[in-house]
Amino acid sequence: MFDFLEGYDLLGAFWVTVQLTVYSAIGSLVWGTLLAAMRVSPVPLMRGFGAAYVNIVRNIPLTVIIVFTSLGLFQTLNVTLGADDFKTINFRLAVLGLIVYTAAFVCEALRSGINTVAIGQVEAARAIGLPFTQTLRLIVLPQAFRSVVGPLTNVLIALTKNTTVAAAIGVAEAALLMREMIENEAQLILISALFAFGFICLTLPTGLILGWVSKKVAVKR
DSSP states (O other), X not given: OOGGGTTOOHHHHHHHHHHHHHHHHXXXXXXXXXXXXXXXXXXXXXXXXXXXXXXXXXXXXXXXXXXXXXIIIIIITOOOTTOOSHHHHXXXXXXXXXXXXXXXXXXXXXXXXXXXXXXXXXHHHHHTTOOHHHHIIIIIHHHHHHHTHHHHHHHHHHHHHHGGGGGGGTOXXXXXXXXXXXXXXXXXXXXXXXXXXXXXXXXXXXXXXXXXXXXXXXXXX
């Protein structure tokens, strides 16, 4: 029944998908946290930059961003991100594009968590002389992260599915292999079901585990 799988590196393609997800998730969390800090910053210029970034990037299709990283950064500006071979360059550019896009959603999820922190705690921190950065790092962000594990889980699941867009610039992840197999094999329904099941295996445990974590670390109010 599955004889058509011979000659195709199915596990390797999904491994690339996992790598794209992990690297992009880490980068998006870091950049999204910085953007969230900018959005609540007392400095008007930083607040303006954060708001403009989020509003612009969220309204650009991910495909446009990914294709731009290849055509704009690599082919036009010769940005290689320290890689030598074409395969690695495309992989890193795809990660960059996913970070740029996903960080906007991480920022908004985290900002909603920041808004749940009691204003009295922030005022108390200011009263004892803590600057904005220390107040954010020691008091606000720890509580904000605990309250937005659920929304961030949804962002992570969406990121996992969005990695399929990397196929647009030739990254050998699951979606690219699926397209190749559909073109070569007369097994459209079976191949589609197989890859759908693969993505369910990636996203369903993530949702269940982080959903449990969300309940455990939720801030009691």
